[in-house]
Amino acid sequence: MATTTKPSYLGLLNAISLAESGAGVSLQAWANATPNDELADALRFVAARETSHGDVFCRRIKELGFDLLQKPDPGAAERLAKVANPKVSDLEKIGPDRDEGQDFFGGIEKQLDEGIFDPLTAKLMVWYIGEERDSGKVLNEAYDCVRSMSNGKSPSAAKAMAPTTPSADADAMMACMTAGFTRLEKALEKLAKAK
Numbered sequence: 118m119a120t121t122t123k124p125s126y127l128g129l130l131n132a133i134s135l136a137e138s139g140a141g142v143s144l145q146a147w148a149n150a151t152p153n154d155e156l157a158d159a160l161r162f163v164a165a166r167e168t169s170h171g172d173v174f175c176r177r178i179k180e181l182g183f184d185l186l187q188k189p190d191p192g193a194a195e196r197l198a199k200v201a202n203p204k205v206s207d208l209e210k211i212g213p214d215r216d217e218g219q220d221f222f223g224g225i226e227k228q229l230d231e232g233i234f235d236p237l238t239a240k241l242m243v244w245y246i247g248e249e250r251d252s253g254k255v256l257n258e259a260y261d262c263v264r265s266m267s268n269g270k271s272p273s274a275a276k277a278m279a280p281t282t283p284s285a286d287a288d289a290m291m292a293c294m295t296a297g298f299t300r301l302e303k304a305l306e307k308l309a310k311a312k
Protein backbone atom coordinates (compact mmCIF):
# COMPACT_ATOMS: atom_id res chain seq x y z
CA MET A 118 0.00 0.00 0.00
CA ALA A 119 2.71 2.45 1.01
CA THR A 120 4.78 4.08 -1.68
CA THR A 121 8.53 3.69 -1.44
CA THR A 122 9.41 7.16 -2.70
CA LYS A 123 8.48 10.36 -0.93
CA PRO A 124 5.83 12.26 -2.88
CA SER A 125 6.76 15.85 -3.78
CA TYR A 126 3.47 17.01 -2.27
CA LEU A 127 3.93 15.40 1.16
CA GLY A 128 4.73 18.80 2.71
CA LEU A 129 1.54 20.24 1.28
CA LEU A 130 -0.55 17.40 2.76
CA ASN A 131 1.20 17.95 6.09
CA ALA A 132 0.60 21.72 6.03
CA ILE A 133 -3.07 21.25 5.17
CA SER A 134 -3.59 18.67 7.93
CA LEU A 135 -2.01 20.89 10.60
CA ALA A 136 -3.76 24.05 9.42
CA GLU A 137 -7.16 22.41 9.19
CA SER A 138 -6.91 20.74 12.59
CA GLY A 139 -5.91 24.07 14.12
CA ALA A 140 -8.75 25.89 12.40
CA GLY A 141 -11.21 23.27 13.66
CA VAL A 142 -10.16 23.88 17.27
CA SER A 143 -10.28 27.68 16.85
CA LEU A 144 -13.69 27.79 15.19
CA GLN A 145 -15.14 25.45 17.82
CA ALA A 146 -13.71 27.61 20.62
CA TRP A 147 -15.18 30.71 18.99
CA ALA A 148 -18.58 29.00 18.63
CA ASN A 149 -18.53 28.24 22.35
CA ALA A 150 -17.73 31.87 23.19
CA THR A 151 -20.19 33.79 21.00
CA PRO A 152 -23.64 34.93 22.22
CA ASN A 153 -24.81 34.90 18.55
CA ASP A 154 -26.57 31.56 17.89
CA GLU A 155 -26.53 31.90 14.10
CA LEU A 156 -22.83 32.64 14.07
CA ALA A 157 -22.24 29.72 16.44
CA ASP A 158 -24.10 27.39 14.05
CA ALA A 159 -21.99 28.53 11.10
CA LEU A 160 -18.77 28.23 13.09
CA ARG A 161 -19.64 24.70 14.27
CA PHE A 162 -20.63 23.67 10.75
CA VAL A 163 -17.26 24.75 9.38
CA ALA A 164 -15.31 23.56 12.45
CA ALA A 165 -16.59 20.02 11.89
CA ARG A 166 -15.32 20.14 8.30
CA GLU A 167 -11.95 21.58 9.28
CA THR A 168 -11.43 18.91 11.94
CA SER A 169 -12.41 16.26 9.41
CA HIS A 170 -9.97 17.67 6.83
CA GLY A 171 -7.19 17.56 9.42
CA ASP A 172 -7.96 13.90 10.15
CA VAL A 173 -8.37 12.82 6.54
CA PHE A 174 -5.13 14.44 5.37
CA CYS A 175 -3.30 12.90 8.33
CA ARG A 176 -4.72 9.52 7.31
CA ARG A 177 -3.69 10.03 3.68
CA ILE A 178 -0.12 10.77 4.78
CA LYS A 179 -0.16 7.48 6.72
CA GLU A 180 -1.58 5.62 3.72
CA LEU A 181 1.31 6.91 1.63
CA GLY A 182 3.69 5.41 4.19
CA PHE A 183 4.65 8.49 6.19
CA ASP A 184 3.75 10.24 9.45
CA LEU A 185 2.23 13.63 10.13
CA LEU A 186 5.01 15.97 11.22
CA GLN A 187 3.93 18.30 14.04
CA LYS A 188 5.49 21.76 13.90
CA PRO A 189 5.73 24.40 16.63
CA ASP A 190 3.37 27.33 16.15
CA PRO A 191 4.38 29.99 18.70
CA GLY A 192 1.36 32.22 18.03
CA ALA A 193 -1.25 29.48 18.31
CA ALA A 194 -2.02 29.82 22.03
CA GLU A 195 -2.50 33.57 21.78
CA ARG A 196 -4.83 33.27 18.76
CA LEU A 197 -6.85 30.55 20.45
CA ALA A 198 -7.13 32.58 23.67
CA LYS A 199 -8.52 35.49 21.66
CA VAL A 200 -11.24 33.56 19.83
CA ALA A 201 -12.19 31.66 23.01
CA ASN A 202 -12.56 34.89 25.00
CA PRO A 203 -16.23 35.95 25.23
CA LYS A 204 -15.11 39.45 26.21
CA VAL A 205 -13.59 40.00 22.76
CA SER A 206 -16.38 40.94 20.32
CA ASP A 207 -17.27 38.78 17.34
CA LEU A 208 -16.63 41.80 15.15
CA GLU A 209 -13.05 42.04 16.38
CA LYS A 210 -12.55 38.30 15.88
CA ILE A 211 -13.84 38.56 12.32
CA GLY A 212 -11.43 41.37 11.57
CA PRO A 213 -11.44 43.64 8.53
CA ASP A 214 -13.45 42.81 5.43
CA ARG A 215 -11.10 40.97 3.11
CA ASP A 216 -12.55 41.28 -0.33
CA GLU A 217 -9.52 40.92 -2.46
CA GLY A 218 -6.85 38.28 -2.23
CA GLN A 219 -4.96 35.62 -4.00
CA ASP A 220 -6.57 32.34 -4.88
CA PHE A 221 -4.87 30.06 -2.41
CA PHE A 222 -6.45 26.98 -3.88
CA GLY A 223 -5.77 27.95 -7.48
CA GLY A 224 -2.18 26.77 -7.11
CA ILE A 225 -3.33 23.35 -5.97
CA GLU A 226 -5.84 23.18 -8.82
CA LYS A 227 -3.02 23.94 -11.24
CA GLN A 228 -1.07 21.04 -9.75
CA LEU A 229 -4.16 18.86 -10.14
CA ASP A 230 -4.27 19.78 -13.82
CA GLU A 231 -0.59 18.93 -14.12
CA GLY A 232 -1.29 15.51 -12.60
CA ILE A 233 1.30 15.72 -9.83
CA PHE A 234 -0.87 13.88 -7.28
CA ASP A 235 -1.54 10.16 -7.11
CA PRO A 236 -5.16 9.36 -8.11
CA LEU A 237 -6.63 9.03 -4.59
CA THR A 238 -4.91 12.15 -3.28
CA ALA A 239 -6.14 14.04 -6.36
CA LYS A 240 -9.74 13.06 -5.56
CA LEU A 241 -9.20 14.07 -1.95
CA MET A 242 -7.91 17.49 -3.05
CA VAL A 243 -10.91 18.12 -5.29
CA TRP A 244 -13.29 17.27 -2.43
CA TYR A 245 -11.27 19.37 0.02
CA ILE A 246 -11.16 22.47 -2.18
CA GLY A 247 -14.89 22.15 -2.89
CA GLU A 248 -15.69 22.04 0.82
CA GLU A 249 -13.30 24.89 1.63
CA ARG A 250 -14.96 27.19 -0.88
CA ASP A 251 -18.42 26.24 0.34
CA SER A 252 -17.31 26.80 3.95
CA GLY A 253 -16.07 30.22 2.88
CA LYS A 254 -19.57 31.09 1.70
CA VAL A 255 -21.12 29.90 4.98
CA LEU A 256 -18.69 31.97 7.04
CA ASN A 257 -18.98 34.99 4.73
CA GLU A 258 -22.71 35.09 5.22
CA ALA A 259 -22.46 34.73 9.00
CA TYR A 260 -19.74 37.40 9.18
CA ASP A 261 -21.80 39.80 7.08
CA CYS A 262 -24.70 39.36 9.51
CA VAL A 263 -22.46 40.21 12.45
CA ARG A 264 -21.08 43.28 10.65
CA SER A 265 -24.53 44.52 9.71
CA MET A 266 -25.92 43.90 13.19
CA SER A 267 -23.11 45.98 14.62
CA ASN A 268 -24.23 48.76 12.25
CA GLY A 269 -27.70 48.66 13.81
CA LYS A 270 -29.41 46.55 11.15
CA SER A 271 -31.58 43.54 11.98
CA PRO A 272 -30.20 40.05 11.22
CA SER A 273 -32.80 39.53 8.47
CA ALA A 274 -31.89 42.80 6.79
CA ALA A 275 -28.26 41.85 7.21
CA LYS A 276 -28.88 38.52 5.53
CA ALA A 277 -30.71 40.18 2.66
CA MET A 278 -27.73 42.46 2.19
CA ALA A 279 -25.16 39.69 2.22
CA PRO A 280 -23.42 39.36 -1.13
CA THR A 281 -24.68 36.31 -2.96
CA THR A 282 -21.68 35.77 -5.17
CA PRO A 283 -18.47 36.46 -3.29
CA SER A 284 -15.37 35.67 -5.30
CA ALA A 285 -13.88 32.22 -4.99
CA ASP A 286 -10.68 33.84 -3.76
CA ALA A 287 -12.46 35.61 -0.93
CA ASP A 288 -14.23 32.36 -0.07
CA ALA A 289 -10.98 30.52 0.21
CA MET A 290 -9.48 33.20 2.38
CA MET A 291 -12.47 33.38 4.67
CA ALA A 292 -12.48 29.63 5.10
CA CYS A 293 -8.98 29.69 6.43
CA MET A 294 -8.77 33.10 8.06
CA THR A 295 -8.60 31.79 11.61
CA ALA A 296 -5.75 30.00 13.30
CA GLY A 297 -4.80 27.66 10.54
CA PHE A 298 -4.70 30.18 7.77
CA THR A 299 -1.31 31.76 8.38
CA ARG A 300 0.36 28.39 8.60
CA LEU A 301 -1.23 27.14 5.43
CA GLU A 302 -0.38 30.33 3.56
CA LYS A 303 3.24 30.21 4.68
CA ALA A 304 3.53 26.55 3.80
CA LEU A 305 2.10 27.17 0.33
CA GLU A 306 4.43 30.12 -0.25
CA LYS A 307 7.38 28.02 0.83
CA LEU A 308 6.36 25.22 -1.48
CA ALA A 309 5.92 27.65 -4.36
CA LYS A 310 9.41 29.07 -3.75
CA ALA A 311 10.92 25.61 -3.55
CA LYS A 312 9.61 24.75 -7.02
Ligand SMILES: [Fe+2]
Nearest residue numbers: 137140292293
Ligand atom coordinates in the same frame (compact mmCIF):
# COMPACT_ATOMS: atom_id res chain seq x y z
FE1 LIG B 1 -9.70 25.36 6.03
